[in-house]
Amino acid sequence: MEPDVSIETGCMIRIAVLPIGPIPQPHLRDYASMLVRHRRVDLSNISSFYTEHQKSPFANQPWDSGSLRFKFMLGGSPLSPWEDFQSHRKILGVIGICHCASSPDLELVEEEFASACKSYTSALVKRCFAFCPGDSQLEDGGRKGDNLILFPPADHQTQQFHLQTMMQDIAASLLMEFEKWVLRAESSGTILKTPLDSQTSLSSEEVIKAKKRRLGRAQKTIGDYCLLAGSPVDANAHYSTASELARLTGDFFWYAGALEGSVCALLIDQMGQKDPVLEDEVRYRYNSVILHYRKSFMQDNAQRVSTLSFELEATLKLARFLCRREHAKEVVELLMTAADGAKSLIDASDRLILFVEIARLFGTLGYHRKAAFFSRQVAQLYMQQDDCLAAISAMQVLAMTTKAYRVQSRATLIKSLASSDEISDGGKLNPQSVVSLFESQWSTLQMVVLREILLSSVRAGDPLAAWSAAARLLRSYYPLITPAGQSGLASALTNAADRLPSGTRSADPALPFIRLHSFPVHSSQVDIVKRNPGREEWWLGSAPSGPFIYTPLSKGDPADSNKQELIWIVGEPVQVVVELVNPCGFDLTVDSIYLSVHSGNFDPFPMRVSLPPNSAKVIKLSGMPTALGPVTIPGCTVHCFGVITEHLFKEVDNLLLGAAQGLVLSDPFRCCGSPTLRNVTVPNISIVPPLPLLVSHVVGGDGAVILYEGEIRDVLISLTNAGSVPVEQAHISLSGKNQDSVISVAYETLKSALPLKPGAEFTIPVTIKAWQLGTADLDSAGGKNNASMGRLSKDGSSPMLLIHYAGPLVQSGATDVNSSTVPPGRRLVVPLHVCVLQGLSFVKARLLSMEIPAHVSETLPCLDNKYSDLISGGKPDSLVKIDPYRGSWGLRLLELELSNPTDVVFDIRVSVQLENKMKEDKSTFVVDASDFGYPETRIDRDYSARVLIPLEHFKLPILDGSFFVKDSKSDANQGSSRSSSFSEKNSKAELNASIKNLISRIKVKWQSGRSSSGELNIKDAILSALQTSAMDILLPDPLTFGFKFAKSSIPPANIVDLPKEANILAVPPGSKGSILAHEMTPFEVFVRNNTKEMIKMKLSITCRDVAGENCIDGSKATVLWAGVLSGISIEVPPLQEIMHAFSLYFLVPGEYTLVAAAVIDDANDILRARAKTDSPDEPIFCRGPPFHVKVIGTA
């Protein structure tokens, strides 16, 4: 059988093309390609070379439209035993090709050519084309025979033309030879035999038979020559005669041959027009041809020679003729019949040719799977031949099947994708095309095909193809391959790589699987902030473009929202996190892996990874942007198993997508225990010019600053510009939790350091006050302070300094100031790592009251809140002046209970800041805020201590309906007046405000060791302590009582206004606070009404001795008295004082106590409320504080 047969084969003149002498391969290819262009030479062109010696037997030769067709057999071909039967099988011409430069001796060439021609006995024309002769050869060549034709060196076109002329000459010579042959054949009786005929001995019967058949066979052969001579009409005439004769003589084989020839003549005559009538005719005749070839099959010589190949060839010819979609069914039927015949073919190469042809025809029909199937059969036949060339053929044939089996190498896939425009836009795949990605998951077949490719390429010695096949096999089908098989493939990969030059690239990736894990956003240290040049605070987002704060239109762009932007900076290394997985059962060593960037503005840094069996690893691949522009990262370049491959992220994404839908065998990431990732969106990455880069570190180490609660400390932060652009703008702000713990930041230092040149450094101090630990923190921190240090500083409770900084507004070199080209600024986040340890803890606070009796003296003790007026002038040297004569009037003590759970000692100092107070006492009296030095309280570790804070500065002057009202009326006695009048609505607020005011003035400072000091935050605690008893503390009693010695012995018996001078009276220092026994001592009792109503009451005064006995009444009275002491009915006008005078005569020296008390008549609601009684009948009882009287003398 012959390859590439078609119906038209019958009219082709075979010419063997033989290389003569040594010819370099590219030259031979070049000359041959020039030659094969002249496959068809028109008769009209050869008429000039043609001379009619005799009357031409081709009477109907179409000189104007006909042509001679050539079939160039490169390298020649062996003689066919069937060349008598079909003349087109004869080699009718020989063309030698000679490259003169490499074979200088033309004589030798001629000899060689002559000997080469010897084997082609049927050749009618022999020519040797010698290309590129030298000058000497040209001279020499002229003397040679006609057969050697020199092609002088010239340009391609001229040579082409020269060759064309030579071919026309050959065509004309052939035509004349054909004429000669036909004329001779008609006259002489040539015996035409085929291998079918008995070869050995001609029995008499057979001789007779042969003689009978001779004429028909001769007619058929003449028909063949007519066809070759390009005269179909003549051929047809001879064929019809021949078929007639052959039919009569029962020579079916020749009959079929003549019929075949006639179909060819018919087609040539029709010149390629294909109408249905012609097709039907051809189909009809060919079916008959096939039938007759089958008929001539003779069982007796089937072993020796078979007509089956003719039958199959005819079938293939018909199939090729009909090979169009509309006849698909018919063609398939024909090809299937042909395929069935393969079994009966004896020769393996015939079978090979048959399958090749079937595969080609199926391919033409568009039946790619069928074509692939037969191609694989071809490959198997090649593989059965045990030589390298066959293996190469097998490999090449199998490579053609890969498309149908969808195991293409990516190299071819990319080509076909590019040509067929199948690339999906924007990487978005609809579900249908996702399925199509995994279409034809005939994994069994695919594995078989890949294994065969691997086998054949190993045998063919093509390591790259072997590597690629093994890589595809391993990557796609590892779940179906046993671990041993996987290792086998791995070693196949290494073996193949050993034979490849280093640095070989393959389009097909092997292992590992690589997927994009994440793009680490800029660490907070190098964050990039878009700069808004229009604003002073440029980092606060760009100004709204319209009048609306919210524009629905701006939100609606989905492309913007899901594509995040990532900015990389020239010269600053970046990282991309990828995940590698090795799902196979062997150790995988990736010699180098780096990001593959095609845009050329990125310099990736390779790294080496080794992956144990069935493992996944997340690695950071870094690189350095080198130039401005956009960057896309399609994948990674991997050097593994000795070959460089590119692994695209998209492919793995598709694979994972398929795995999620159950279309792919297995998800390599999941089977290695790697968690499923959400879809990683690849951000738009752009590279911008260099920006300044501030690097910060805390002076004295970047570790956490360990502070006790409330401790205050300065932290120095050093900032260095590590970029190549100066910092021109910078701004510090605070963020994060516990911001208020940063007390101060030296902004001025920052401002003064600008602009900061590259490499420059400066330091800014920050003052931090440690915050209070929450209860949760306390729980975890309790007991193991040091152990939890790290955790505390990590969990984000520390405040952060945000430093927004930017380089110059205009890039150097850029001339136009355009808002869109403003280089972005950056943000540096400096976390102040503060680790707060539990310090002194506050246990509780409460208010204590003390009753220390006051000494009765010449003057009244300050009765009410005028204590704070500090009338005595000068600066107070202590918080509370404990005056032994004054008693505990209005004095309260705030007791703070503190415990020290730490292992250090704390010293406590309490200070009360006195506020500036404006007094309207004729002159303005200002007291500077100052601290009073109190002795420190030391609290040892694991001890508790109580700190007392005396408070005396609050009692409101007036008891009022809304608890109080500040009246404008001045207290004449004290000379202090409040001119300000407050509305009642404000009164409650002022109450609260005064509490707050008081609290804010109390500060508890502590110190521990040499360096730690701070302040205890006890505001809330005091507030809660005060809140419960605020009313009691702040509101005055309705009545206040006071005693003093009368200044004269004449007791005033009636109510008088207290003279202003009363206070000014000097008291003899010696007698201060003490009186003599046995002397009538005049006293005055003062009752002050603190309400705005007139109060009627019954005042009584009691005197008690040390034992608490009443010493006035009773049988053992030790004190005599004059004046009224009980049941004194008096009325006190609102906010006034009355004085009641009386005298006492002490009989016994000692200590006495005077107490004034009153029962209020007709008490109003305010008084009741103040007394906290509900029943209207209950008498309201007021009692003054005790006054101390010391009586000296003898009894």
Added chain:
Amino acid sequence: MASTACFIIVSKNDIPIYEAEVGSAAKKEDAAHQHQFILHAALDIVQDLAWTTSAMFLKAVDRFNDLVVSVYVTAGHTRLMLLHDSHNEDGIKSFFQEVHELYVKILLNPLYLPGSRITSSHFDTKVRALARKYL
């Protein structure tokens, strides 16, 4: 029962979703490969033939050596393909019809994604039983 038979269900997307060697002959891996190759190649012919007839059962559409491919195309263009060496057309037709019914039941499973592999062992058992019955 046929000595060699390979049954395969090919989804609309040309993906085999079920494969079974149902022949009584001893199983050889090579043969199984070859069977699949033949069935895969036959898809080309089925794809044209399916549109030329309204019948679901396409009878024998392809052959290679002694093996014949019979195909049954469902309305959803899922192809039930049987590679066999015996010519028991009625039996094959009944086999296909019953398998089609089973396949429809699989499709009705809301958890089954049409076009994905059929992994139900129940289905497998039933198909093999049908093969024993009809082929």
